[in-house]
Amino acid sequence: APRGARHSSAKKIREVTCALGTRTGADVLLRTAVRTCERMQTPLRLVSLVALDPQNDLRDHRDTPDDIRDRAVAHAQSTLEAAKSALPEDFPVSVTIADGSSVESAVRTLDWQDGDLVMVGSSRLAQPHRLFLGSTAAKMLRVLPVPMVVVPKQEFENSE
Template sequence: MRLIVGYLATPSGDDGLTLAVRLARTLEARIDLCIVLPTDRLLPDLVTVGGYEQILFQRAQKWLDDAAATVPEDIEVDTHISFNESFAEGLIQQAARLEADAIVVGAAHDGLMGRYTIGSVTSDLLYSAPVPLALAPRGTRYSKVDRVREVTCALGRRKGADLLLETAVRASAAAGTPLRLVSLVALDPMYGSLRGDNESVHERAIRHANETLNSAKDGLPEGFPVEATIVDGPTVEAAVNKLDWHDGDIIMVGSSRLGAPRRLFLGSTAAKMLRVLEVPMVVVPREQFSDQDLP
């Protein structure tokens, strides 16, 4: 198993690497540290293209070597440098070339506000990555947890939920931890405006959530350790905040139905969850990345 880490020598880059180490140890995976450098951009007048790119390459290799040196000896790590106008596109090309199983990035833009303040690279990946995307919130680099503690899977009944559940089951089995299935019931203004009074809307939502969780549990291997729960609230954020979270937990969500096949598209529910979550999120495409997608 291979994990691509989109790396920069920034706090956000260190957050992503810390999460990648945790996932690699849990899943017995190797890490591919990748930096994507820009091409022909803001060249100094007295430096040739080749010379400028060589300077960038050497600096990037130093960053990668320093980062790789921090990876524990029990985890295999390699480094890669490529040139592309888009950091996100460069990572996706590397994921295809290396047949990676997931991309890991530090999700938070290096600013002051919020655990998840999505930067441009992460935003591009959230709407285009062909493999699961693991997002490390700000501050992950300070965590001392070296393995995944628990896998939470936020389920809906839309197309792609089966693949999300399969991916969560594999991750939970590899981690050796129980799987927590969660269905969120959020009666926000958009949802609450459906026909009927608020109480009947709430009852229908709870019934739908129960059906979703029961269907998911029925499809799990016999004896698989699983916990199913429903949380509700006036908003998605309020519902998510009712769940207990611990350092080392991850949450897995599915890509929106609006996304193209084998491509991510962050849905509105997952986007709202990011506002309040303090644990890593893994976004799973609706369909698998297949050989026909390789360059």
């Protein structure tokens, strides 16, 4: 949680933001976020971050900056639409793509309010049922004004 979060006037979670990536484990994160929202009766916001920094996985050395951005946004949109299609039809969900020159600048473009919570998946490097904060989550954590929950990459057997 960011500094000062314990002084929040929020009485309950207002909205859960699920930061979805494309790597293995995104389905576990989405299921966990949905269960959380159902239990708390709160809406879900699916977010994909498009960071156009040099480490972007979608870069090709021949690409122009516009090519890179277009490919990254299309990739993010397809990821979010696939996640949204897996949800019940009447589920309160919104879909957002946040882009910027870096992960931090993309996170800063999002609207955050008191009572919001963000959920991210544990790094692919984590051992089963363990947390390991990946580089994207660590960059997000530096600028987030709301608490972050890191979800293990594998669900526990008796998670209900």
